[in-house]
Amino acid sequence: DKLIKLNKQLKTVIAPREAEALQHEIATVTSERSLLDDRELELMGVVEIAELKKNELSPLQATAKSVLAAATMALSSAKQKIDAEISALTEQRSAQALVVAPSLMATYEAKRKHRPDGAVCRLTGPTCGSCHLDISQGEINAMRLMPAEELPECPHCGSFIVF
Structure with a gap:
């Protein structure tokens, strides 16, 4: 030390x-x-x-x-x-x-590329389930009267509408 x-x-x-x-x-x-x-x-x-x-x-x-x-x-x-x-x-x-027409499938795939969250949506009241914008009652009535081979589309976003 x-x-x-x-x-x-x-x-x-x-x-x-x-x-x-x-x-x-x-x-x-x-x-x-x-x-x-x-x-x-x-x-x-x-x-x-x-x-x-x-x-x-x-x-x-x-x-x-x-x-x-x-x-x-x-x-x-x-x-x-x-x-x-x-x-x-x-x-x-x-x-x-396999049971869907190829042209319809091509249209669906094209829509799906633009809307990755889905190209088909449900109509809830007057509101589109995809873009959440209201569709006029006249347009909704016209969609309901469309022939079966035509598919209704939202006028705002283009998604196919299912009633």
């Missing part, structure tokens, strides 16, 4: 100036040691508080991990169900496309 070494050296010094320099160095080392001891105590307090916080939060972390695991499993299950439903609907769509 440096302090012990300096104290031993001080006992063997005869010259007053050298003794004074050693005493100054001893005071400096003692002051530094005191500051370091204070800092160590402060850090020990911080560590103690951190340990308490860690112990307080550990059960919450375990709970959060189990909730996350359950949510991940639920999400995975939901994704599998959605993928299966998409597959089934794709098969249904392919089967239905």
